Amino acid sequence: xxxxxxxxxxxxxxxxMMELTFNDVNIALEAIKNHTTNKVNxxxxxxYHMEIESECLKILLKEQVYSKDLRIVTGILKLVDxxxxxxxxxxxxxxxxxxxxxxxxxxxxxxxxxxxxxxSEMVTLTLKSYLTEDIELANxxxxxxxxxxxxxxxxxxxxxxxxxxxxxxxxIIYDTLISKxxxxxxxxxxxxxxxxxxxxxxYYKSKxxx
Amino acid sequence: xxxxxxxxSVKNLNLYYGDKKALNNISLDIYxxxxxxxxxxxxxxxxxxxxxxxxxxxxxxxxKVEGEILLNGKNILEVNPIYLRTKxxxxxxxxxxxxxxIYNNVIYGLKCQGIKNKKELMEICIDSxxxxxxxxxxxxxxxxxxxxxxxxxxxxxxxxxxIALSPEVILMDExxxxxxxxxxxxxxxxxxxxxxxxxxxxxxxxxxxxxxxSDYTAFFMLGDLVEYNKTEEFFAHxxxxxxxxxxxxxxx
Ligand SMILES: Nc1ncnc2c1ncn2[C@@H]1O[C@H](COP(=O)(O)OP(=O)(O)OP(=O)(O)O)[C@@H](O)[C@H]1O
Ligand SMILES: [Mg+2]
Numbered sequence: 001x002x003x004x005x006x007x008x009x010x011x012x013x014x015x016x017m018m019e020l021t022f023n024d025v026n027i028a029l030e031a032i033k034n035h036t037t038n039k040v041n042x043x044x045x046x047x048y049h050m051e052i053e054s055e056c057l058k059i060l061l062k063e064q065v066y067s068k069d070l071r072i073v074t075g076i077l078k079l080v081d082x083x084x085x086x087x088x089x090x091x092x093x094x095x096x097x098x099x100x101x102x103x104x105x106x107x108x109x110x111x112x113x114x115x116x117x118x119x120s121e122m123v124t125l126t127l128k129s130y131l132t133e134d135i136e137l138a139n140x141x142x143x144x145x146x147x148x149x150x151x152x153x154x155x156x157x158x159x160x161x162x163x164x165x166x167x168x169x170x171x172i173i174y175d176t177l178i179s180k181x182x183x184x185x186x187x188x189x190x191x192x193x194x195x196x197x198x199x200x201x202x203y204y205k206s207k208x209x210x
Numbered sequence: 211x212x213x214x215x216x217x218x219s220v221k222n223l224n225l226y227y228g229d230k231k232a233l234n235n236i237s238l239d240i241y242x243x244x245x246x247x248x249x250x251x252x253x254x255x256x257x258x259x260x261x262x263x264x265x266x267x268x269x270x271x272x273x274k275v276e277g278e279i280l281l282n283g284k285n286i287l288e289v290n291p292i293y294l295r296t297k298x299x300x301x302x303x304x305x306x307x308x309x310x311x312i313y314n315n316v317i318y319g320l321k322c323q324g325i326k327n328k329k330e331l332m333e334i335c336i337d338s339x340x341x342x343x344x345x346x347x348x349x350x351x352x353x354x355x356x357x358x359x360x361x362x363x364x365x366x367x368x369x370x371x372x373i374a375l376s377p378e379v380i381l382m383d384e385x386x387x388x389x390x391x392x393x394x395x396x397x398x399x400x401x402x403x404x405x406x407x408x409x410x411x412x413x414x415x416x417x418x419x420x421x422x423x424s425d426y427t428a429f430f431m432l433g434d435l436v437e438y439n440k441t442e443e444f445f446a447h448x449x450x451x452x453x454x455x456x457x458x459x460x461x462x
Contacts, residue, residue, distance in 0.1 A: 003459055066445045066457040210446045
C-alpha cells in the first residue's frame with residue numbers, strides 16, 4: 001500500500017476508535033444522569049488500540065515519514081493511549097453507577113450533574129477538534145481543564161454536605177469515585193487536544209518538539 | 211543562522227551547458243564546520259552545483275558559469291584552480307583510488323606539490339589515515355595496492371587523500387551510495403567527526419542520511435534552489451510546498 005493510503009487508513013482507524021470510546025462515555029454519562037444501569041465492553045477499543053499502535057510502528061519502520069506525516073504518525077501513537085484510558089474509565093463509571101442503590105440515586109448532587117454535562121460537551125468537541133484540526137478549539141478545550149478541576153472539588157464539597165442524607169454511605173463512596181473518574185477523563189481529553197495541536201503545528205505544551 | 215561563520219558565499223549563480231541552463235540564479239552561504247546537504251530529484255543540478263565550489267566545471271567544455279562564489283570573501287576565480295582544489299577537496303560516488311599503494315594514494319597530492327621529505331610524508335599519511343578512521347585497518351599494509359581494499363575502505367582512503375592536503379572544505383557527491391549499511395554508517399560517523407576540523411558539503415539521495423548527518427539542507431529542483439534551512443527545521447516544517455511534496459514522497 002502507498003504511504004498516503006497507510007496514513008489515511010491510520011487516521012480513519014483513529015476516528016473510529018475515538019467514536020467508539022466517546023460513545024461508551026456517553027452511555028455512562030447518560031446512565032449516571034438518568035439513574036439507570038447499563039454496560040459497555042471495551043474489547044473492541046483495546047483491539048483498535050493495539051492495531052493502531054502496531055501500524056504506527058510499521059509505518060515508522062518501513063516508510064520515510066517527514067513533515068506533517070511524521071507528526072500524524074507519532075501524534076496518533078501518543079493519543080491512542082489517552083483514548084484507551086478513557087475507554088477504561090467509561091467502564092469504571094458504569095461499575096460505580098451499578099453500586100448505587102435505587103433509593104440513593106434520587107438524592108440530587110447538583111454539581112455532579114453539571115460535571116456530567118461539561119464532560120459530555122468536552123467529548124463531543126474533542127472529536128470535532130480532531131476531525132477538523134481546529135487549533136483554536138483544541139486550545140480552548142485544553143484551558144477548560146481548570147474549570148473541570150474546580151467543579152470536581154465542588155462535587156466533593158457537596159457530597160460531604162449531603163452525606164447525612166444518604167442512608168448508606170455507598171452514595172458518598174461511589175459518587176466520589178465517579179467524579180474522580182470524570183475528572184480523569186477530562187485530563188485525558190486535554191492530552192488528546194494537546195496531541196491534536198502537535199499534529200497540526202509541531203507544538204506540544206507550547207514548545208516545538210518537532 | 212547569523213552566529214555562523216560563512217566559508218562560501220554564492221551570489222546569483224547561473225550555469226549553462228551550451229544553451230541549456232542547469233542552475234538558475236542561486237544564492238546561498240555555506241557555514242564553517244557545518245555539514246550542508248544538497249538534496250533533490252535526479253537531474254536537478256546538485257552535482258553540477260557541487261562542482262562549482264572547486265571549479266571542476268572549468269574542465270567541462272561548453273559549461274559557462276555566471277555570478278560569483280566567494281571563499282572566505284575572495285572570488286574563487288582569482289584563486290589558482292589547482293590550489294583551490296587542494297583547499298576544497300572532493301570525494302565521489304564511486305571510490306576512485308589510484309592503482310598504487312595505500313601510502314602513495316594518500317600522499318599523491320603532496321608529492322605533486324613537491325614535498326619530498328620522507329619523514330614528513332609518512333607523518334601526514336598516518337595522520338590523514340587516522341583522521342579518516344582507516345588507520346587500524348591498513349597500518350600493517352601501507353605498501354599494498356589500494357585497489358585490494360573494500361569499497362568502504364577505498365572511500366575512506368579517498369577522504370584521507372583529501373585530508374592530506376589540509377583542505378578547508380570537503381565536497382562529497384553521494385559518497386555512500388555504492389556502500390553497504392555498515393560501510394555507510396562508518397562514513398557517516400566519520401563525517402560527524404570531520405566537521406570539527408572541516409566544512410562539509412554532501413550530495414545525498416538518502417534523506418535519512420541528510421537528517422542524520424547534516425546541519426543544513428538545501429533542496430533543489432530543476433536548477434532552482436527551492437529551500438535552504440536548518441536540517442531539522444527543513445524536514446519537520448518545510449516552508450515550500452515543493453519541498454514538502456518531495457520529502458513526503460508525493461512525487462519523485
Ligand atoms: N557535462 C554535461 N554536459 C551537459 N549537460 C550536463 C552535463 N552534466 C550534467 N548535465 C545536465 O545538467 C542537469 C543537472 O545534472 P546534475 O548531474 O548536476 O544533476 P544531479 O542533481 O546531480 O542528478 P543525480 O541525482 O542524478 O546525480 C541535468 O539535466 C544533466 O543532464
Ligand atoms: Mg549527481
